[in-house]
Amino acid sequence: MPPAGVTASSRFGSAGCVGLGEVALPRGKTALAREHAARGLDQATRTGSRKNLLKAWRLTGEIATRERRWDEAEAALRQALGFAEAIANPPQLWKTHAALARLHEDRGQTDAARDARTRARAVVERVGATLVHPDLR
DSSP: OOTTTOOOOSSSHHHHHHHHHHGGGGTTOOHHHHHHHHHHHHHHHTTOHHHHHHHHHHHHHHHEEEEOOOHHHHHHHHHHHHHHHHHHHHHHHHHHHHHHHHHHHHHHHHHHHHHHHHHHHHHHHHHHHHHHGGGGG
């Protein structure tokens, strides 16, 4: 048993915190996911890790989407997208576009959702086009 005041997410770095939040969210534990996202965002801010900042912002946006806090979700996902574009990390880029697509879909913004899905798909297809081994295409 951990010492008093030590939570599971306090023993992990920012990526671990976000990972715990990503596990909690689909299980309906939004408060726990929000706690992990906030801790991950705080840790990533202190270390300056853009990749972990984008993961924490995306999780924050996904939580807000789940809770139908549309403006907060869009702002967080736009933050994540800015980091994803800045570091040009294809997996993080397509995942963030996909999260934006879910937000727009939930809001009933079908054109914006379709555009975000198209951007996500384009990232995956660009990566696929560069793969040499046919089994990976």
